[in-house]
Structure formats: C-alpha cells, structure tokens
Amino acid sequence: MSIKTVGIVGAGQMGNGIAHVFALAGYDVVMSDISQEALDKAVALIDKNLERQVSREKISAAEKAAALGRITTTLKLSDVAQTDLVIEAATERETVKQAIFEDLLPHLKPDTILTSNTSSISITRLASRTDRPEKFMGFHFMNPVPVMQLVELIRGIATDEPTYKALVEVVEKIGKTAASAEDFPAFIVNRILMPMINEAVYTLYEGVGNVKSIDESLKLGANHPMGPLELADFIGLDTCLAIMNVLHEGLADTKYRPCPLLTKYVEAGWLGRKTQRGFYDYRGETPVPTR
Numbered sequence: 001m002s003i004k005t006v007g008i009v010g011a012g013q014m015g016n017g018i019a020h021v022f023a024l025a026g027y028d029v030v031m032s033d034i035s036q037e038a039l040d041k042a043v044a045l046i047d048k049n050l051e052r053q054v055s056r057e058k059i060s061a062a063e064k065a066a067a068l069g070r071i072t073t074t075l076k077l078s079d080v081a082q083t084d085l086v087i088e089a090a091t092e093r094e095t096v097k098q099a100i101f102e103d104l105l106p107h108l109k110p111d112t113i114l115t116s117n118t119s120s121i122s123i124t125r126l127a128s129r130t131d132r133p134e135k136f137m138g139f140h141f142m143n144p145v146p147v148m149q150l151v152e153l154i155r156g157i158a159t160d161e162p163t164y165k166a167l168v169e170v171v172e173k174i175g176k177t178a179a180s181a182e183d184f185p186a187f188i189v190n191r192i193l194m195p196m197i198n199e200a201v202y203t204l205y206e207g208v209g210n211v212k213s214i215d216e217s218l219k220l221g222a223n224h225p226m227g228p229l230e231l232a233d234f235i236g237l238d239t240c241l242a243i244m245n246v247l248h249e250g251l252a253d254t255k256y257r258p259c260p261l262l263t264k265y266v267e268a269g270w271l272g273r274k275t276q277r278g279f280y281d282y283r284g285e286t287p288v289p290t291r
Ligand SMILES: CC(=O)CC(=O)SCCNC(=O)CCNC(=O)[C@H](O)C(C)(C)COP(=O)(O)OP(=O)(O)OC[C@H]1O[C@@H](n2cnc3c(N)ncnc32)[C@H](O)[C@@H]1OP(=O)(O)O
Pocket: 049, 052, 053, 056, 058, 118, 119, 141, 142, 143, 144, 145, 146, 147, 148, 189, 190, 193, 225, 226, 231, 235
C-alpha cells in the first residue's frame, strides 16, 4: 500500500524527531500526546532543529516551512487512527503501549499499519493484543532521529511480507538505512548497547571510576562520541532501566541485572537531560557530574 499520512503517538524526544524526519520527507504527520505542553514543546523543538539544518545549508528555508506546515498536533488519539501508518513512541512501559493500541483499535482504517518504536518490548506480544498482528511491526529509530542513520525493523511472529516491504520502502524514502532484527528482548542495538551502559553504572557504583573518568575513558580510549553515562542521560535513565528490566526478565540471565544505582537515580526522578539531572546536573551553564 502507498503510505502518505503518518500518525505519531507520544511527543517526547523520539516522537518529535520522528515527526521531523517524516515531515521533511513529504509525509503529512499527525502527532498526538496526552499533554498539550509536550506537544507545544515538540513543535518548538522541531522548529529549532529544522532551523539548525537551514543554518548549516542542509535544507532551504522553504523546505523548513513546508515541513512545519505538514505537522498537525492533537490530544485526541482517534485523529491519529485515520492515518496510513501509526508509529507509537510513548513511554517505554508495556501497559502504556497496550492501552494506546487498545484505544486506537475502534478508530483505525482497515489497512493502517501499526508500529511501535519500543526499545525492547516484545513486538509479538504487543501485536497479539491488536486486531491486525499481520500488519504490526517494530519500527525502532535511534536518538537523535534527524541525525542517526539506522532504523531497526522487527517482525513479530505474524507480520506479513507486504507490511515488512512497505516499511523498507518508507525507510528508503526518509533517507535512512534499515537493519532487520529478530523479535527477542531489546533486539540488536540495545541488546549490545544497554549492558554496556549498565556496566558503566556498575563501574561508578563500585567506585572504579567517577562520572568524569568513566566518560572520558570511553570517549578518549574507545572513540565513542559520548561517554556511556552522558549517553544514558541523553537516552533517559527511566528508558535505560526499563530496557534492562526487559532484558533481565526476558532472558532470565543475571548478567542483565540492572545496577541498583541506576534504579536509585530513577527513583529520585533524576532521569537525565529531560529532567535536568541525571549522572550530570544540567541546570547550570555546563553539565556538572553528580558523582
Ligand atoms: C535507546 C534506544 O532505544 C536506541 C538509541 O537511540 S541508543 C542512542 C543512539 N545514539 C547515540 O549513540 C548518539 C551518540 N552521540 C552522537 O552520535 C553525537 O554526540 C551527536 C550526533 C548526538 C552530536 O554530535 P556532536 O558532534 O557532539 O554535535 P554537533 O556537531 O553539534 O552535531 C552533529 C550533527 O548532529 C546534529 N544534531 C545534534 N543534535 C541534534 C538533535 N538533538 N536533533 C537534531 N539534530 C541534531 C547537528 O545539527 C549536526 O548536524 P550536521 O552534521 O548536519 O551539521
């Protein structure tokens, strides 16, 4: 089927980035959230990130204006259901995602493809709660979406070939590269990346290094663009912990045990950049390590 309209559920850091790239590629985008504040913030951020691309001469001012003109926002989930492709990008919690798909079902067009941007949760299980498991897929973008080249495509056990091919085509149209992953906890990228981040938190917890020395070691010693703790703050510590819990429960191996210090930061509400505090404190002019 030909996809022209895209509905995005959740206007957080991933939702806004996904809206950005789809609008720039010519799709009409409807973005929804439960909070008007999140929607307003998302549109302001898309504007800012598009402007950055204009100033670096990656896109023209006219392309920016056209992209912004293709994005509408709504608090009504049913507005999203009338699109050709739904991308769920709400909080990484299975009950939240299940409730969203349940609420969407009565309003969907018969041929709408449903996808989730989940970082870790079983696509087969999410799909099984809908009326169209054959038209359901994992559609996993990387953060920051306008910059990162990869999109993981994850087929559930029932996903059919036309749905998979439709998404491969969409990935090409938005100028990104697809990698297929099987539907096992955290797929490929987070199966490898998140245990590394969790190990960095253990390294901090056990006093082997402090925030600065751990991040500097991986940046200068392994050429990572961000240190693992800086990256955890960037991703969101709640999301990191949720992914580790899915790995731990789904693979039943103690090597995936979330570090208690990661749990403590999340319990404190220190979720990283999005709450201004995590392994670094972002409230001043430059980030200051919290340990
Ligand atoms: C958790 C999951 O489920 C999966 C995941 O996403 S895991 C996380 C994956 N992401 C990563 O690992 C990111 C690691 N970090 C990086 O690659 C880099 O630090 C970075 C690209 C984020 C920033 O790079 P940098 O060199 O420090 O910054 P900077 O030079 O300012 O920006 C580089 C480019 O990114 C753009 N950019 C940076 N942040 C951006 C943002 N939030 N939104 C849009 N564009 C952004 C800049 O405009 C710039 O674009 P051009 O090259 O076209 O001019």
